[in-house]
Amino acid sequence: MPSAPKWVFDTLNFFISQIPGIHVCQTEYLSRSVKRISLQGNFEKFQFPIGAFFDIRVSETDARRYTVAEINNEKNRLKLIVYIHGKGCGxxxxNQLKPGDRIKLNKPRTEQKYYDKSVEKIVFFGDETSLALASSFLPIMQSQKKQYRFLFELDAENNHIPELLGLENSIVFPKLDLFENPDRIKDLTILKNDDWLDAYFVLTGNVKTVQNFRKIIKTQINGRIKHHGYWLQGKKGL
Ligand SMILES: Cc1cc2nc3c(=O)[nH]c(=O)nc-3n(C[C@H](O)[C@H](O)[C@H](O)COP(=O)(O)OP(=O)(O)OC[C@H]3O[C@@H](n4cnc5c(N)ncnc54)[C@H](O)[C@@H]3O)c2cc1C
Known part of the structure; x- marks a missing residue:
């Protein structure tokens, strides 16, 4: 429910804060449009599987989804990585959050099981909105010695961010380019490399490019696919 009258958000148990005392303890711009936000609080009683997200109430009448990029072992500090695209209330x-601000959160949720530990090769695709999910994937893929590739479509100003986040094996593509065009997706090297034809594909981010990529994977190779569009051009929330 991305938007609803204020009374609905005020009365629905789902949106009433269930984790008291959370505050922003650090913020950091990784570029002009990507911000990492650290939150301090007691998250001990909650589970954070890969892809866990919060429905954050960003105004009196709107909630938006943001993924937990990482949480520390003590479960009292977690990080979000957010895209400041400048077109919406989320x-x-x-953008305006700063250290010391209080933030209301309900419990983290998951709708998809993104990670499948039985697979050996994983190809991850996304845009700036997927950087947090990619960051949460990385440690488990490394510890379980999986083979992995990250494919990102990013604004030019964010090309450096995968490396800055330690997302090794990343290839960055310009936005509004290759993944907009199914015929060009067919030429991706990874789709022509026999070693990756049975990989597990995790596709998130822009609904349109996720759909384009999924269509080509399905027609061209055998790979299993998990897809979740995170935003759609012209639509508020998803
Ligand atoms: C499960 C899930 C997890 C998510 N995790 C994250 C996360 O960790 N970090 C993150 O930054 N986002 C994440 N998102 C995406 C985020 O919730 C959406 O981008 C959301 O629409 C932003 O809300 P808004 O109020 O800024 O814009 P909205 O009010 O939803 O939209 C206003 C306008 O902005 C456009 N717009 C929305 N998002 C984008 C975008 N990414 N790029 C360009 N234009 C856009 C819309 O098309 C619309 O025209 C996640 C989404 C889902 C479903």
Whole structure:
């Protein structure tokens, strides 16, 4: 429910804060449009599987989804990585957050099981909105010695961010380019490399490019696919 009258958000148990005392303890711009936000609080009683997200109330009448990029072992500090695209109340809310601000959160949720430990090769695709999910994938793929590749479509100003986040084996593509065009996706090297034809593909981010990529994977190779569009051009929330 991305938007609803204020009374609905005020009365639905789902949106009433269930984790008291959370505050922003650090913020950091990784570029002009990507911000990492650290939250301090007691998250001990909650589970954080890969892809766990919060529905954050970003105004009196709107909630938006943001993924937990990482949480420390003590479960008292977690990080979000958010895209400040400047066109919506979620982006504006995240942009103005600063250390010391209080933030209301309900419990983390998951709708998809993104990680399948039985697979040996994983190809991850996404845009700036997927950087947090990619960051949460990395440690488990490394510890379980999986083979992996990250494919990102990013604004030019964010090309350096996968490396900055330690997302090794990343290839960055310009936005509004290759993944907009199914015929060009067919030429991706990874789709022509026999070693990756049975990989597990995790596709998130822009609904349109996720759909384009999924269509080509399905017609061209055998790979299993998990897809979740995170935003759609012209639509508020998802
Ligand atoms: C499960 C899940 C997890 C998510 N995790 C993250 C995360 O960790 N970090 C993160 O930054 N985002 C994440 N998102 C995406 C985020 O919730 C959406 O981008 C959301 O629409 C932002 O809300 P908004 O109020 O800024 O814009 P909205 O009010 O939803 O939209 C206003 C306008 O902005 C456009 N818009 C929305 N998002 C984008 C975008 N990414 N790029 C360009 N234009 C856009 C819309 O098409 C619309 O025209 C996640 C989404 C889902 C479903």
């Amino acid at each position: 982006s504006d809310f995240m």
